[in-house]
Amino acid sequence: MKKTPIKIKKHNYKIKVEWTGNQGNGTQNYKSYTRNHNIIAENKYETIKGSADPSFLGDKTKYNPEDLFLSSISACHMLWYLHLCSVNNIIVTDYLDNANAVMEETKDGKGKFTEVTLHPNVKITDPSRINEANKLHQKANRMCFIANSCNFPIKHTPITTKE
Structure with missing residues (x-):
């Protein structure tokens, strides 16, 4: 074949x-x-x-470039997450991420990001779907173009509540 x-x-x-x-x-x-x-x-x-x-x-x-890098990861994740919720009929009414990152700098001035953690705080209309909504963060991470371009894992600590 x-x-x-x-x-x-x-x-x-x-x-x-x-x-x-x-x-x-x-x-x-x-x-x-x-x-x-x-x-x-x-x-x-x-x-x-x-x-x-x-x-x-x-x-x-x-x-600064570091701010923009972190915001790119966070925004890309959010956009994929909202898409996945939409196609899975989970209605999101609010989304706020307080993302943080760690960049390490060596003595010779070189540096790199070693850690990013997204902290999405999401509100949905159906509380019976909170676990499902939380699991979609993993799929959003796999789909995110920016996360797929990073050489370190992107962590997530979502909090999902009823609207």
Whole structure:
């Protein structure tokens, strides 16, 4: 029997990152510039104001790459979870995730994320389906494009309650 090849659908993304931190002397030394930048995507309403983490001389009032990485994992999980609830006829009326992550930095300045835990707080209309709703987090994790791109496990500690 001849196997039919699996069709792979490719999605392409473009983003523009524009450094806005030249204080007049460029990168003359480590403290002569800010880490501020704009993240711009075509057809998007707003520009994201970014910087580095304050530990790396960034502006604490702006999003840093680590914030955006964690929010990407959390948002992707949420979108898959809502989809799975929808197709399983579980009605979600509220979803809030207080996600956290750990990044380790070595003496030579390299670093990597070693842990992410999502803490989704979900409200559903049917309390008899809370266990089923909680189990869908595992499937959402398996489906999440961002989680599938990580080299560490994404943990979940969901709390699901009746609306």
